Each structure stands twice: as C-alpha cells, then as structure tokens.
Amino acid sequence: METVTIDAIGKYDGRNVTVCGWLTHKRSSGRISFLVLRDGTGIVQATCIKGETDEQVLELYPELTQESSLAVTGKVQKDERAPGGYEVLVTSIEVLQIAETYPISPKEHGVGFLMDHRHLWLRSSRQHAILRVRHAVINAARKFFDDQGFTLLDAPILTPSSCEGTTTLFEIDYFGDKKAFLSQSGQLYMEAGAMAFGKVYCFGPTFRAEKSKTRRHLTEFWMIEPEIAFADLETVMKLAEGLVVAIVKEVLETRGQELHELGRDITRLEQIQPPFPVVTYDEAVQIVNDAGESMPWGEDFGGAHETIVSNHFEKPVIIHRYPAEVKAFYMKNDPDRPEVALCVDMLAPEGYGEIIGGGQREDDSTVLKEKVEKAELPAKDFEWYMDLRRYGSVPHAGFGLGIERTVGWICGLEHVRESIPFPRLMDRLYP
Ligand code: 4AD
Ligand code: MG
Numbered sequence: 001m002e003t004v005t006i007d008a009i010g011k012y013d014g015r016n017v018t019v020c021g022w023l024t025h026k027r028s029s030g031r032i033s034f035l036v037l038r039d040g041t042g043i044v045q046a047t048c049i050k051g052e053t054d055e056q057v058l059e060l061y062p063e064l065t066q067e068s069s070l071a072v073t074g075k076v077q078k079d080e081r082a083p084g085g086y087e088v089l090v091t092s093i094e095v096l097q098i099a100e101t102y103p104i105s106p107k108e109h110g111v112g113f114l115m116d117h118r119h120l121w122l123r124s125s126r127q128h129a130i131l132r133v134r135h136a137v138i139n140a141a142r143k144f145f146d147d148q149g150f151t152l153l154d155a156p157i158l159t160p161s162s163c164e165g166t167t168t169l170f171e172i173d174y175f176g177d178k179k180a181f182l183s184q185s186g187q188l189y190m191e192a193g194a195m196a197f198g199k200v201y202c203f204g205p206t207f208r209a210e211k212s213k214t215r216r217h218l219t220e221f222w223m224i225e226p227e228i229a230f231a232d233l234e235t236v237m238k239l240a241e242g243l244v245v246a247i248v249k250e251v252l253e254t255r256g257q258e259l260h261e262l263g264r265d266i267t268r269l270e271q272i273q274p275p276f277p278v279v280t281y282d283e284a285v286q287i288v289n290d291a292g293e294s295m296p297w298g299e300d301f302g303g304a305h306e307t308i309v310s311n312h313f314e315k316p317v318i319i320h321r322y323p324a325e326v327k328a329f330y331m332k333n334d335p336d337r338p339e340v341a342l343c344v345d346m347l348a349p350e351g352y353g354e355i356i357g358g359g360q361r362e363d364d365s366t367v368l369k370e371k372v373e374k375a376e377l378p379a380k381d382f383e384w385y386m387d388l389r390r391y392g393s394v395p396h397a398g399f400g401l402g403i404e405r406t407v408g409w410i411c412g413l414e415h416v417r418e419s420i421p422f423p424r425l426m427d428r429l430y431p
Helices: 006-012 055-063 109-116 124-148 185-197 235-252 258-261 266-270 281-290 303-312 365-374 381-392 402-413
Strands: 016-029 034-039 043-051 070-076 084-095 171-174 178-182 200-209 220-229 279-280 317-318 337-341 341-347 351-360 396-402
Touching: 006 016, 006 070, 006 084, 006 337, 006 351, 016 084, 034 055, 034 070, 043 055, 055 084, 084 266, 124 200, 124 220, 124 235, 124 402, 185 200, 185 220, 185 396, 220 235, 220 351, 220 402, 235 258, 235 266, 235 281, 235 317, 235 341, 235 351, 235 396, 235 402, 258 266, 279 281, 281 303, 281 317, 303 317, 303 341, 303 351, 303 381, 341 402, 365 381, 396 402
Parallel strands: 043 084, 279 317
Antiparallel strands: 016 034, 016 070, 034 043, 070 084, 171 178, 200 220, 220 396, 317 341, 341 351, 351 396
C-alpha cells in the first residue's frame, strides 16, 4: 500500500492508500463516524461506515483520543463537503500510540499556558500558518541577496566583544580565564567580509540581554545582515526598501492561504510597493510632537513614539540621520552635520515599529579609535576591527533586518513571541 501525504491525496482519487498522521478530532452519527487527521501537510477526513469498514476499526473508535498517532488505510474519494475536498473511506487502522489526555483543547487557554506547552502548541493551525510565513520570509530574504551576488558568510555566535552596547550583553564563562559574549549582531564580521568579498550577508541568531518586556523584544532573535563595500547610506536605504518589498511580495504569492487563516488584512500588505516614505530623524520627532507628546531633540524613540511614527504612514517609513549620541559607536557621522549619524531605521506600518537598523560605517581609523574609547570599549578586542581601516579602508554600509518583527508585522501578530518556534524572553526559557 502506498503511503501518501495529505497535500498530495487528490492525485490518488479512487485508489487505496495509507495516510499517517495525528487525530485532531472525531465525531460519530451512529452509522458513520469521522476521524479528522493532520500530518503537517494538511488535514483529511477518514470516514468509517458501519457494514463497510472493518469491524475491528469500529470497535477501536471509542478509544481513539485527540493526538493519537495513526496509520489509516482506505480508498480516496472526492467529497466537496470534506475539508481539503477528499476523504478516505477507511478499511483498516494501525494505531501507533493512543495519546494521553491532550492538554490543549479547543477551549480558550491563557498565553502563559500555551507558551508552557509551546512544543505542542506548534501543532495548531494558527501556529502552523505563522511559521510557514516565517519560512517564506527567510527564503525571500536569502533569495533577494543571493540573486544580487551577495556571498553568505556566517558570523560567529561566541564573540570577544560587544557590538550594540555593553548593557545588553549575555556573558559566558569561557574556560575559566576568559569571558565570551553571545553575539548581538554579525555586523562587525560582515564588515571584514565586505572587504574580502565586496557584498556579503549573514543570517543567524543574535542575542540581547535586554530587560524589556515589550511585545517587540526577544532575548534571542534572528537577523539577516547585508554589508557592502564602496557603499553609502543612500545605497543601503534603497537596498532595505527593495528587501522589504521582495519579502512581502513572496509571502503574498506563496502564503496567501496562511494569511487568510490568520485573518490578516491583505490589502494593507498589497500596498507595500516602492517608494517608501523617507524622513529625517528631525521630521520624525516633529510627527511625535504633533501627536501631543513632548519629545526633545536628541533622544531615541521610545516604544510609544515608534508606534506613533509607524502609524503615521501606510507603508514602512525610512528614518535617517539620528543624533550620533543615541547610536552605536561604529556609525559614521554626517560630514555636513556632525551631530547626526549616517544611519537608517525602517519602521513597519500599523504600529509595528522598527524592523531594520543600519547605516554607513566609520571608515577613518583615527575617528574610529576615538569612538571606541568614548564608548569605553576595550581597544585590544577591536584591534582586528581597526585593521579593516588600516588596510584599504573604503566607505561601506549595511543593515540588519529582524526576522521576528518582520513576521509579526506581516502576520498581524500582537506579540513577537509567536513569530519564532521557541521564543526566548526575559521570563521564558522553557520549553
Ligand atoms: O537596530 P539593531 O540593534 O541593529 C544592529 O544590530 C546592527 N548591527 C545591524 C547591522 O547594521 N548589521 O537591530 C536590527 C534589527 C532591529 O531593527 C529589529 O528588527 C531587530 O534587529 N531587533 C530585535 N528583534 C527582536 N527582539 C529584540 N530584542 C531586537 N533587537 C533588535
Ligand atoms: Mg535599532
């Protein structure tokens, strides 16, 4: 007997097949009983009819609990009313395991409970839809860079130094005599890569020991980070726009069913076409203050401010030239206006906030040395980074796109925690 996956079952109309899966629910109306199976590729109804289905199967029926694992054999038959359009007329069932009482039932559960059962929650159709969108986002992002001649260069996770500020570093004891840190960003290594390959990107997990319990913060998240030699702020602003357009396009083309399942307003995503609005930090501060806040020039946007700016536009908004003081040490200052950095953030619309951060890097060794000192970073750990300015320094720029925030926005999620299979938050390390 051929074992088939549910998504391919239509090709076996009229034939006998075996489907392996888990029981999502069952119902019986005396003579006919239905077993609904899922196998990760879809759901299918397995129909047992008194007089036609094996007696043994009918006797088994009362024992079959939710999430029991089964191999169901029977004839595939078209049925417009069945979910997926086909059903299996059961002849026999092999039980792999009768599941214990399943903790997740169709009734409402609190988020804490679901998060404690994340390993099981992943089986639900909503989580399935979100994580399949995530897959499409990642594929689209990689393809975008691959098609433009970028080389994938994996950055290390264990690093000797900070990249995005020492207050959010996870420290690790490295064989007793040294400290290591979990990478906050692959950027510094991508700068070395850009000097070797011209255009590179990394894609991997990054870590922030941020004591923030907001709907936008994870302690472990995935970032895709391109870096380009002989490039400036303008180049990466355009590149960031192109990337986000490509990601949304791919998700709309390949994951329409999942977006529908999530109840996402697709018309909002269909508007994500170039050009995106571009504003300076100064203009963005004005938008915040016009909304009734009193934000002084020179501060970074808080979560509430970000929401205001994000809501102000239909499309993602590109904000450039923040005060250098609030940005990381590696940013290049604007030669025409040294108090601002040649940096860029992109905020997703609908209140989702920052999804991209990046800019042009300081390429002058003397200035960079001063910046490292000012940031009170240990100079010796940055010697290799200084080398990049000693041996053929060139203007270069790049950015990082956070995968989870992008997925959260595209799926219309309330909290970023559902956009990653096993979220790590300040108060969540299990399962
Ligand atoms: O703005 P960030 O901190 O930029 C960097 O790390 C740069 N070194 C990247 C670069 O230029 N190569 O982070 C970039 C993006 C943010 O815009 C956001 O999408 C995501 O990473 N991000 C987080 N996502 C979830 N939880 C957190 N705690 C995040 N912190 C940043
Ligand atoms: Mg940022």
